Amino acid sequence: MRWLIIAPLLFxxxxxxxxxxxxxxxxxxxxxxxxxxxxxQVLTSAYYRNTIGFTFWQALLSTTLTILLALPGAYVFVxxxxxGKALLSALIAVPFVMPxxxxxxxxxxxxxxxxxxxxLLMDIFKLNDPPIQIERTLTVILIAHIFYNxxxxxxxxxxxxASQSKRFEEAASxxxxxxxxxxxxxRLPLLRPAILSAAxxxxxxxxxxxxxxxxxxxxxxxxxxxxxxxxxxxxLNLPVASVLSLLQMICLFVVLSFYAAHQRRRxxxxxxxxxxxxxxxxxxxxxxxYGNLMIIFILITAPIGSLLxxxxxxxxxxxxxxxxxxxxxxxxxxxFVAPIEAIQTSLGFAVLAMTISVTFGSIVxxxxxxxxxxxxxxxxxxxxxxxxxxxxxxxxxxxIAFDTPPVNFRTSIWLIPVIHSLVxxxxxxxxxxxxxxxxxxxxxxxxxxxxASSWKVWRWVQLPLVSRGLFVGAAFAFAISLGEFGxxxxxxxxxxxxxxxxxxxxxxxxGASNYGQALAMSAILMWICGGAFFIIxxxxxxxxxxx
Amino acid sequence: MLRLEALYKQFDSxxxxxxxxxxxxxxxxxxxxxxxxxxxxxxxRLIAGLERASSGKIYFANADIxxxxxxxxxxxxxxxxYALFPHLNVRDNIAFGLKMKNVxxxxxxxxxxxxxxxxxxxxxxxxxxxQLSGGERQRVALVRSLAPEPRLLMLDEPLGALDAVLRDELxxxxxxxxxxxxxxxxxVTHDQREAFAISDRxxxxxxxxxxxxxxxxxxxxxxxxxxxxxxxxxxxxxKRTDALKLLGGLTDFDAEMLLIHPRGxxxxxxxxxxxxxxDVVFLGDMIRFVVEFDDQIxxxxxxxxxxxxxxxxxxPIQLHIDTRWxxxxxx
Numbered sequence: 001m002r003w004l005i006i007a008p009l010l011f012x013x014x015x016x017x018x019x020x021x022x023x024x025x026x027x028x029x030x031x032x033x034x035x036x037x038x039x040x041q042v043l044t045s046a047y048y049r050n051t052i053g054f055t056f057w058q059a060l061l062s063t064t065l066t067i068l069l070a071l072p073g074a075y076v077f078v079x080x081x082x083x084g085k086a087l088l089s090a091l092i093a094v095p096f097v098m099p100x101x102x103x104x105x106x107x108x109x110x111x112x113x114x115x116x117x118x119x120l121l122m123d124i125f126k127l128n129d130p131p132i133q134i135e136r137t138l139t140v141i142l143i144a145h146i147f148y149n150x151x152x153x154x155x156x157x158x159x160x161x162a163s164q165s166k167r168f169e170e171a172a173s174x175x176x177x178x179x180x181x182x183x184x185x186x187r188l189p190l191l192r193p194a195i196l197s198a199a200x201x202x203x204x205x206x207x208x209x210x211x212x213x214x215x216x217x218x219x220x221x222x223x224x225x226x227x228x229x230x231x232x233x234x235x236l237n238l239p240v241a242s243v244l245s246l247l248q249m250i251c252l253f254v255v256l257s258f259y260a261a262h263q264r265r266r267x268x269x270x271x272x273x274x275x276x277x278x279x280x281x282x283x284x285x286x287x288x289x290y291g292n293l294m295i296i297f298i299l300i301t302a303p304i305g306s307l308l309x310x311x312x313x314x315x316x317x318x319x320x321x322x323x324x325x326x327x328x329x330x331x332x333x334x335x336f337v338a339p340i341e342a343i344q345t346s347l348g349f350a351v352l353a354m355t356i357s358v359t360f361g362s363i364v365x366x367x368x369x370x371x372x373x374x375x376x377x378x379x380x381x382x383x384x385x386x387x388x389x390x391x392x393x394x395x396x397x398x399x400i401a402f403d404t405p406p407v408n409f410r411t412s413i414w415l416i417p418v419i420h421s422l423v424x425x426x427x428x429x430x431x432x433x434x435x436x437x438x439x440x441x442x443x444x445x446x447x448x449x450x451x452a453s454s455w456k457v458w459r460w461v462q463l464p465l466v467s468r469g470l471f472v473g474a475a476f477a478f479a480i481s482l483g484e485f486g487x488x489x490x491x492x493x494x495x496x497x498x499x500x501x502x503x504x505x506x507x508x509x510x511g512a513s514n515y516g517q518a519l520a521m522s523a524i525l526m527w528i529c530g531g532a533f534f535i536i537x538x539x540x541x542x543x544x545x546x547x
Numbered sequence: 548m549l550r551l552e553a554l555y556k557q558f559d560s561x562x563x564x565x566x567x568x569x570x571x572x573x574x575x576x577x578x579x580x581x582x583x584x585x586x587x588x589x590x591x592r593l594i595a596g597l598e599r600a601s602s603g604k605i606y607f608a609n610a611d612i613x614x615x616x617x618x619x620x621x622x623x624x625x626x627x628x629y630a631l632f633p634h635l636n637v638r639d640n641i642a643f644g645l646k647m648k649n650v651x652x653x654x655x656x657x658x659x660x661x662x663x664x665x666x667x668x669x670x671x672x673x674x675x676x677x678q679l680s681g682g683e684r685q686r687v688a689l690v691r692s693l694a695p696e697p698r699l700l701m702l703d704e705p706l707g708a709l710d711a712v713l714r715d716e717l718x719x720x721x722x723x724x725x726x727x728x729x730x731x732x733x734x735v736t737h738d739q740r741e742a743f744a745i746s747d748r749x750x751x752x753x754x755x756x757x758x759x760x761x762x763x764x765x766x767x768x769x770x771x772x773x774x775x776x777x778x779x780x781x782x783x784x785x786k787r788t789d790a791l792k793l794l795g796g797l798t799d800f801d802a803e804m805l806l807i808h809p810r811g812x813x814x815x816x817x818x819x820x821x822x823x824x825x826d827v828v829f830l831g832d833m834i835r836f837v838v839e840f841d842d843q844i845x846x847x848x849x850x851x852x853x854x855x856x857x858x859x860x861x862x863p864i865q866l867h868i869d870t871r872w873x874x875x876x877x878x
Contacts, residue, residue, distance in 0.1 A: 442630035448617040449624040450644035464634040
């Protein structure tokens with residue numbers, strides 16, 4: 001069984017390492033010779049420096065704001081009991097599995113110029129123009145980023161905080177620390193590893209943010225990611241796009257190494273969480289607790305709710321016509337096909353990507369679990385590398401790597417599920433590995449002693465024990481494939497768009513019906529991903545698949 | 548039935564088991580007793596086939612099984628942590644071995660019911676293993692290993708995880724069940740009381756070797772080595788020269804170390820030696836007392852609690868040491 005590991009390694013080698021190599025070559029070499037002209041061009045031009053600067057700036061802002069908002073929320077979750085806690089806890093994680101285009105569409109439907117809030121205000125105050133002009137501003141990008149990453153910060157902070165022994169705080173208060181001094185000298189320092197690792201993760205996500213910015217920011221705001229896209233599709237300037245990709249990879253590598261360094265630190269002391277938390281007692285406490293819960297609740301439900309509501313609205317009032325239009329293939333449409341076909345295409349890709357990534361992911365997880373060789377230790381971080389590579393970079397790499405003989409399958413429909421499974425494999429491994437690790441060696445030996453051959457041990461003991469992890473990994477892969485946008489946008493064929501690409505194209509078109517259809521498709525995508533999320537939550541034991 | 552011949556086992560060129568020769572007969576319970584790290588669990592795993600011997604042979608019913616993989620040996624092993632499958636309920640755990648043998652479902656169900664009855668768990672078949680108490684898990688693990696009707700049963704510290712009261716109760720039950728099967732059994736433990744209570748014969752192991760293998764009563768009466776005596780809690784060990792001083796002419800012992808058995812005294816008999824009581828503990832059936840002789844030699848003795856005489860700290864006492872209870876110890 002051990003030689004099976006060759007398959008995923010080969011897969012990652014061909015479909016991950018090779019495209020990156022081609023980008024490297026494209027950016028630094030010209031006619032087989034080192035050529036730093038593109039590098040020089042990027043680093044000296046004020047335009048690109050601004051782009052890089054803006055990428056850092058918005059990522060930093062998004063990260064800081066998300067953490068600042070999540071800290072009091074996490075405090076409330078760790079220290080208080082309140083009705084509906086479990087539900088809200090699950091709800092918070094929902095945005096994490098939402099595709100970026102859905103998030104962008106949801107915010108457009110809420111506070112965009114054609115959004116719900118503007119419609120309401122125009123209706124009430126009889127205005128001709130939408131009063132809230134928030135589209136194409138930094139503000140809306142930041143809000144969307146907070147919505148998207150709140151879950152990450154919340155989960156990491158809560159689990160770190162809850163596992164921290166209360167005795168540190170008690171000891172500190174006995175020693176005279178109180179109020180802000182307790183925060184400054186005890187709580188925050190103890191939480192620092194968690195804050196830093198959450199920050200590193202959010203920074204990575206927002207640094208490579210593509211869908212949100214390209215839809216909500218328009219042309220005014222370009223991150224490196226958006227710039228790569230524009231250089232490739234608009235200007236066909238491949239060397240500059242390659243250099244940008246390389247610079248971005250270097251930045252991500254630095255941030256993620258930082259994350260890995262902090263991840264390794266174990267919590268100082270664990271406490272059992274059997275303790276019963278108090279309800280908020282004083283009025284100030286109640287205001288603080290319920291105020292925070294209100295903010296969380298609105299932050300998460302308002303965009304989702306308005307997406308659903310707005311998708312049901314047409315100029316003639318509430319109707320299903322936006323959804324019904326999805327079945328029509330109108331002439332001159334940007335999609336060339338009836339929008340409903342994009343759903344079928346996407347579901348097909350998702351099933352394929354899920355199959356590939358679960359197969360390879362579980363092979364790798366089994367290998368990592370079984371063998372303690374130097375190879376397996378080296379493999380662990382290596383296989384996580386796709387996490388550190390942005391989707392746009394990967395898509396761009398495919399575009400330039402697979403368009404020349406001998407490997408000319410750029411127009412092959414297979415590249416999309418392949419690229420999706422590559423993005424999903426790290427998530428699958430992280431979901432399956434804990435399940436493998438939970439199997440005690442004695443379980444396998446007990447089965448052997450009861451007469452089970454190696455195959456039967458696998459079939460009747462290992463497989464059932466890891467099936468939960470496999471379910472979670474499969475659901476993750478499915479949701480990731482459905483929502484993947486940054487990479488697919490490079491390699492999807494015009495006549496077979498995926499769901500997010502269809503939404504993107506429809507949103508870019510004028511006209512109420514295109515807008516309505518985009519929202520309807522986003523809503524459908526949201527429901528499917530919500531279903532996947534439900535499966536993940538059902539089968540996820542605590543600690544499974546946390547990122 | 549089971550015969551181990553010159554078994555050696557090394558891990559990373561470190562000898563874990565050295566020259567193990569044991570025979571276990573049909574219907575016999577052999578206990579492997581020793582401190583942790585003495586190699587008893589490794590020996591069990593060799594018999595099970597979960598580890599391979601570095602050299603030596605294992606025979607069962609006169610057939611060489613050294614190279615047979617564990618799932619074909621038809622041996623049962625009960626793990627210390629029970630290793631019940633968390634994804635199966637009690638019934639499916641017990642039926643697992645039968646399923647591996649492709650026994651038909653009806654026979655499986657009947658066997659499971661019979662086994663559940665055997666350990667007083669009738670009706671618990673549908674329960675999840677996580678809902679079982681420690682004692683219940685132990686019994687499920689036992690009948691799970693019995694279900695495929697193994698040719699030999701091995702138990703690795705089966706009572707280790709249980710509290711003392713439950714342990715005594717289950718020990719008797721366990722012995723009765725194993726005895727009723729009439730198969731050889733190997734029982735690993737570090738607890739001397741447990742080993743003596745359950746086994747027909749007991750092998751005391753130290754640093755990968757078997758120090759002594761005999762019936763429990765013989766081990767108690769005649770510990771052969773210094774290690775065995777000390778492991779069984781007998782510390783009246785004197786150098787030969789000291790013993791000569793204390794007891795006068797003792798010529799027929801060739802060993803350097805002698806054990807004065809704690810049972811080997813009579814109080815107030817003729818031909819006795821004077822000593823002073825240093826400590827007294829009343830143990831119910833027994834009185835244990837520490838005495839000091841003239842040469843500052845301290846020994847501990849046990850006498851029946853109905854022994855005549857006054858036992859109090861500081862009082863002198865006349866003791867006769869029976870030479871039949873003086874045991875030579877070898878290293």
